[in-house]
Amino acid sequence: MSEPAICCRGVGKVWAAGTERAHEALRGIDLIVEDGEFVVVLGPSGCGKSTLLYLIAGLEETSAGEIAAHGVPVTGPAPDRSLIFQETSLFPWLSVWQNVSFGLSLRGVGKAEQREISRQVLFRTGLAETFDKRPHELSGGLRQRVAVAAMRPKVLLMDEPFAALDVQTRAKMQGFLLDVWRESGASVIFVTHHIDEAMALADRVVVCTARPGRIKDIVTIDRPRPRDPFASEAVALRRKLTELLSAEVDRAFAEQENVAIA
């Protein structure tokens, strides 16, 4: 009887609670992510999807409800729940191998061992030639690959990690991510506002509403990867997701206009 990787019950978040700038980002999120599952959270910009990742990562506290990781309540950040950001997940003052072994160095692992482990990790992920480089010497795609390789968590949280990349690189990166995911057996929670990205990656797509973010629908995608984006099922699925999402985008726009007028 194994616990789910992540279990959210009635999770809500109000930013700047108690002040006049208070705004509700999330409300009543119930979500269970199984061990080894790939879940994509899809929603309009500013719907609180990133907030959900921060809460699961333990970087922020929930305002309501509770989150458990493998049955243990989340009270703070932990190395087995890693968050990858859109940019700057690597420290520019460290070389690639030092970035990869940063977590080890925090635990006082010796320099030689750090080097060895980094070398193995980079070799396994096909990044061996970046070992001695500095992050600014790498392309955006390579940087994100190193960032993913540096983390060996049970739950990988990704906050629009490929949004800053061009379309071709993004497709490559999705393939790379799927390889890492399959090999590591980790659960992935991946936030994006790209329907095609969600369709290429997800076991399940969680569609969020405009602010405050709630779960509008959960769509299971039961097709083997790599998926043909032009197959007939894909077209139907894309239509469904587009309809779900566009209603929320309209609402988000309307809300922004109201704010602008008021």
Added chain:
Amino acid sequence: MTSTPVASARAAPFPSAPQWRRARGLLRSWLPHLGWTIVSVGLFAAIWELCWYFGWADPRLLPPPHVFLSDLTGQAKFFNTAQRWQVGVDSNAGPSPAVAVLITILSSTMRVFAGLGLATVISICLGVAIRYFRLIEHLTLPTITLLAPVSPVAWLPVAIFLFGIGNGPAIFMVFVALFFHMILATITQIDGVNRNYINVARTMGASKWQIYRRVILPAILPGLLVVLRFNLFGAWMVVLIAEATGVGFGLGQVIMMARNTFNPSLVFFTIVIIGLLGFGCDFLLRQIQRRILYWLPNRTAGLADV
């Protein structure tokens, strides 16, 4: 000296080909820099000379460069570091003029770096401590913010009360003029650190101390070096004020004497020296900056390439 092979290889009389190439590349990248510096200064001097030529600038008040640079040895005599106010000191006593100029320059530079160094180290430590411990913030920050706008001139009597005459008050003046601003700058830098860096470290299980030492300190270093460069100029300005009043010798003292003896040539001569010194120090600091901030791509190294 057991490692002579390595040492001798380094000190080879004929530099190897890549070394030549590097030196040539360095020269090529510096030549335009140097050229434009000469053009810029030359233009300024030329306008001045023209003003003199057409009779708009009175050479007794605004002597042009060719006048105030014509009598270097004569000017150097005024840098005499003998303590002439002391009873029984002959007016010709003291070191030779060239040595006197050197002593004057070195003592002013020493005061600048001593004050700047003290202010840098203490303000960074205190700035970090203010962000690290809430109690220290509550205890010190209001006072620091209150004292930050006080002009260095107001500290001048305090410097003399505390340290009398000599190096002490000049170093204190440089220190006090920079210290408060550098603390506030350090705090601003810490607050500006990209949250992602801190969050990445937190997810990897870093403690608060580890976050400060391993993430915040390297992250604020580029900004701190820019602050240091700005404050270097500030230090040069303040040391002159301090020397003009309380110290036996130094560039400020020479300017003061030039004022009192109505010697505009000496004023401009000293200004040239100060300008060159400031320029040199800034160059030095930029080289250090480039060394320390190896991770910044050259083009975006803050002000490093201005």
